[in-house]
Amino acid sequence: MAARWLRLHVGRLFAVGAELGSGRRAYSTSQAFAEVLRLPSKQLTKLVFPLQELERHFVPGSRPDLHLKIFDPSLDDIARAESVFTASSRNRIEYLSSAVRLDHAPDLRRPEVCFIGRSNVGKSSLIKALFSLAPEVEVRVSKKPGHTKKMNFFKVGKYFTLVDMPGYGYRAPEDFVDMVETYLKERKNLMRTFLLVDSVVGIQKTDNIAIEMCEEFALPYVMVLTKIDKSSKGHLLKQVLQIQKFVDTKTQGCFPQLFPVSAVTYSGIHLLKCFIANITGNLKTNGFQFS
Numbered sequence: 001m002a003a004r005w006l007r008l009h010v011g012r013l014f015a016v017g018a019e020l021g022s023g024r025r026a027y028s029t030s031q032a033f034a035e036v037l038r039l040p041s042k043q044l045t046k047l048v049f050p051l052q053e054l055e056r057h058f059v060p061g062s063r064p065d066l067h068l069k070i071f072d073p074s075l076d077d078i079a080r081a082e083s084v085f086t087a088s089s090r091n092r093i094e095y096l097s098s099a100v101r102l103d104h105a106p107d108l109r110r111p112e113v114c115f116i117g118r119s120n121v122g123k124s125s126l127i128k129a130l131f132s133l134a135p136e137v138e139v140r141v142s143k144k145p146g147h148t149k150k151m152n153f154f155k156v157g158k159y160f161t162l163v164d165m166p167g168y169g170y171r172a173p174e175d176f177v178d179m180v181e182t183y184l185k186e187r188k189n190l191m192r193t194f195l196l197v198d199s200v201v202g203i204q205k206t207d208n209i210a211i212e213m214c215e216e217f218a219l220p221y222v223m224v225l226t227k228i229d230k231s232s233k234g235h236l237l238k239q240v241l242q243i244q245k246f247v248d249t250k251t252q253g254c255f256p257q258l259f260p261v262s263a264v265t266y267s268g269i270h271l272l273k274c275f276i277a278n279i280t281g282n283l284k285t286n287g288f289q290f291s
């Protein structure tokens with residue numbers, strides 16, 4: 001399957017560069033993703049579509065309840081999304097500001113996405129991986145106990161703003177609820193909340209604080225499973241199925257498809273970028289368009 005895609009899309013990829021039409025930058029974006037496309041098909045699937053790669057390990061005939069293809073962009077779509085995340089003089093990707101209160105947050109001109117999760121879930125590593133084509137962006141980490149935790153805003157060109165929310169767990173819920181609840185409830189341009197869960201340990205008690213908040217405010221949110229490189233295939237499958245069951249049976253606002261990622265191997269990162277580009281209204285993908 002992936003081999004067929006590969007044949008179909010490698011040729012077309014260079015057309016993507018022309019289609020993007022911004023000269024050198026678009027060309028080098030395509031070159032970067034062309035490296036990915038040169039991988040053998042199994043490796044490509046594992047890197048770009050980790051959930052589909054996991055599916056191969058199910059017993060034939062069993063019917064796992066994984067929603068694999070609700071968001072199912074083509075490799076062309078994914079290549080185009082890369083350009084959104086590639087810094088250039090025409091696409092400035094940069095740290096904007098930090099805020100402890102919503103009224104200190106930057107203006108509402110662009111659509112916004114935010115990332116929340118327990119301390120140590122891998123949030124800063126994931127954001128760094130998303131910004132790997134913008135190496136000058138500094139993802140600030142504040143891990144010192146007692147240190148004020150802030151919301152950090154990053155501008156991604158003219159496309160959207162990404163917000164790194166304070167991690168919960170330590171001193172939660174007070175810190176978290178004060179700042180994060182107000183943000184989630186009142187931020188008008190918030191398009192989607194990305195809720196990070198550590199795939200090694202699954203959904204923990206403290207994760208429920210965030211899940212309950214998203215549900216209570218009827219926010220659309222997405223579950224991202226971090227650190228998928230850390231577990232054996234069997235352990236990962238078990239965790240993914242448990243989390244999928246939780247999403248299917250216990251949530252209303254969570255997007256049914258899970259997004260497994262690794263900030264070490266970059267598995268799932270390209271797909272997540274494409275999803276973000278889509279839900280912020282910057283990229284139409286095959287058969288899938290959020291309003």
Ligand code: GDP
Binds near residue numbers: 121122124126
């Ligand atoms: P944060 O507190 O949520 O921002 O978490 P960090 O991004 O600082 O990550 C916490 C720890 O997990 C660090 O030691 C990271 O190196 C590690 N980590 C984060 N993401 C991954 C991953 O995808 N794979 C592996 N193996 N380790 C990770």
